[in-house]
Amino acid sequence: MTGPVAVLIGPMAAGKTSVGRALAARLGVPFADLDALIVQEAGRTIPDIFSDEGEPAFREREARSLVRAVAHQRGVLSLGGGAPMHAGAASTLRDLP
Template identity: 50%
Template sequence: MNPAPNLILVGPMGAGKTSIGRRLAERFGLEFADVDQVVVERCGATINTIFEHVGEAGFREREKAALAHVLAEEGKMVSTGGGAVLDCDNRSLMQRRGFVVYLRVGVEAQLKRLGRDRSRPLLRRGDREQVLRDLTAVREPFYMEVADLMLDTDGLSPGGATSTLAQLLASQWQRSERAA
């Protein structure tokens, strides 16, 4: 067993972090927190608007603050943004404050899942397939670095991935609490 106060999902866009995370939170009695949504709530602006006004670097600063805010608590099921692992402080914080699950997904599955999605600023940079391949090349080593467990979600429905992951977590993760 690997005790940790929180469960954290990392992985690329389209891996299922939010949909699987909501289901896991319910199953394990955890409070669900989507870091991207926390950024939106704290800034009072959409991610696209944040990118337009302060760029990716400005968004990453806000993402880092939101992640620290969420992980200061315990009993959370945290869905991170795909790029949260780019920051070494974020990686360290995730490893200290949670059991980290890397939801892996191939580019072909991402393209299908994100086919109609126009809300992601990084996919506005031209050839979607090439953008996804480039993001994977840069980020996958970081996902692997922080992961306590990996699940390939290609070909799995959110419900199927949740069931598989819940079984794996039952034998590998135990919720820990700090002494009061």
């Protein structure tokens, strides 16, 4: 199998991370949060990235991070609320099995 077993999408503060952790534990698979992966990769917080680069650049970064996460994450993946709004991210999500 390739790609995550589940991808959680929804508005900010809807509980995607909490539900994702619980689902991953129940399924016995790893959990990843795309925002946390972006922070780890960038070495900066999401608000700092928004402030320094602006939202369009953040969304590009987010779309690239999603491609990497989909390629490597074999468990549950939670996305930031705005992630599916970027054309590149939406395309990546449509291509999931």
